[in-house]
Amino acid sequence: MTLIEARDLTVRYGGHTVLDHVDMSIDKGEIVTIVGPNGSGKSTLLRALIGAVPVAGGQMIRAPGLSIGYVPQKLAIDPTLPMTVARFMSLPRRQSPADVAAALEQAGVPDLSTRQMTDLSGGQFQRILLARALLSKPDLLLLDEATQGLDQPGSAAFYRQIEEVRRRLGCAVLMVSHELHVVMSASDRVICLNGHVCCQGTPDIVASAPEYRALFGTGTQGALALYRHDHNHSHDDGCDHDHDHHSHDKRTHDTGVTPLHRATRDKVH
């Protein structure tokens, strides 16, 4: 069952087209990750899905009564606004103190309920944001680089929590992330975005797609080719449009990808 679908979605800021005819959808219970370089429209796509940016073209179809939990990239709380963690958890809908306590317990921060939001550390703040988003029992959880500012154990714990949440609540998860190695292993499907949808599919397919490598291969000296070396899968879906791969094929060659690896890639393309 499709929860939310963008059809031919176009978003413009000023004269600049940020999202260009984007088609994508999220099904019930899936974990989908959006990857893409800076300025590729990842956050804009998430904000378009919650209805926070005006749509210049195309349409957005939501399942009736869809409840969305949103964890923004960053949330600046004005110091003039006093806000305890417990009060924040009850916005916009009142939650029972027992539910709030249980949610904080689950997020691993049971003692914070009387603290001011502005006094929290980055990691605590992210956990509270996630806990609040989960309180409304969302059908779809949207995470915009939610592990920004967390150290590696912190973000690993955060992703474990996401999987746990999906298992417990059965909600779909759509996240934007830069931590490709974690994301690729934790997602059912990856959407590679750069103004338009470059390619999408299971992590294996996307990781070996030339469009993806064109975006992430450059500048990393082949470091991002470290994961997913098991190329024993079929390539019957994923990318369906032509790109010129000549230049970066040469580059991968230079950075010393194993012949086996290259042979597989050559077979694919």
Added chain:
Amino acid sequence: MLDDFLLRATLAGLGVALAAAPMGCFVVWRRMAYFGDATAHASILGVAVALALSVSVFLGAMIMALLMALAVTALSGRGYAVDTLLGVLAHSALAFGLVAVSFLSGVRIDLMAYLFGDILAVGKTDLAVIWGGAGLVLALLTWRWSALLTATLNPDLAHASGIDPKREQLVLTLALAVVVAVAIKVVGVLLIAALLIIPAAAARPFARTPEGMAVIAVITAALSVLGGLQASLMFDTPTGPSIVCIAALIFAGSALGTALRRA
């Protein structure tokens, strides 16, 4: 019972305090202090127009305040910085208002009464209008409280919960216009912003939640009204400014207390 002018003045002041203080909290949280100022200054133009057309001053002030607020909202983000825009619009509206009042030769108007308020001259009708307006503002804020708070915290969080931040902004703008209109008689157009902002600012260090801050702000504003009226009688000073002076003293005490506690 309402025949005593001092009682009427007290009730009028408390009514305005009740509406202005929670509204002022939003003005502070959303950093709209100059916005409140501009809206209030514009209302003098509304007063002039209302007097010229022989309609209710309250209505004229409210409509002009609302138009001003909508104009600022519509114009902001179109090439001018918001503070520049507010500086231009607020003072232009005040100047046009003062000029417009001078054209009204037929009636002799006590301009000072509109600029600084004339709380001691509040009549029974004024009292009804003030409490009606204050009740409307309180009802509006209570009804939309959670949505307003969420939209103030973060517009995207609001969107995700199905709340339209633009609509909530409009609710606040409307409430602000009503507060301005009812406060003219009490403190005058020049000092309305003070009654919005000072109680909220004084309440901030003592509050742990938004609701707590609104309640403390109301108490601060009410004490300012009572203290200002007394001071005005005792020292024979203008009442509106006296009320604002007491609020300022409470704010100074609050700031000083916070500084000492941290030291």
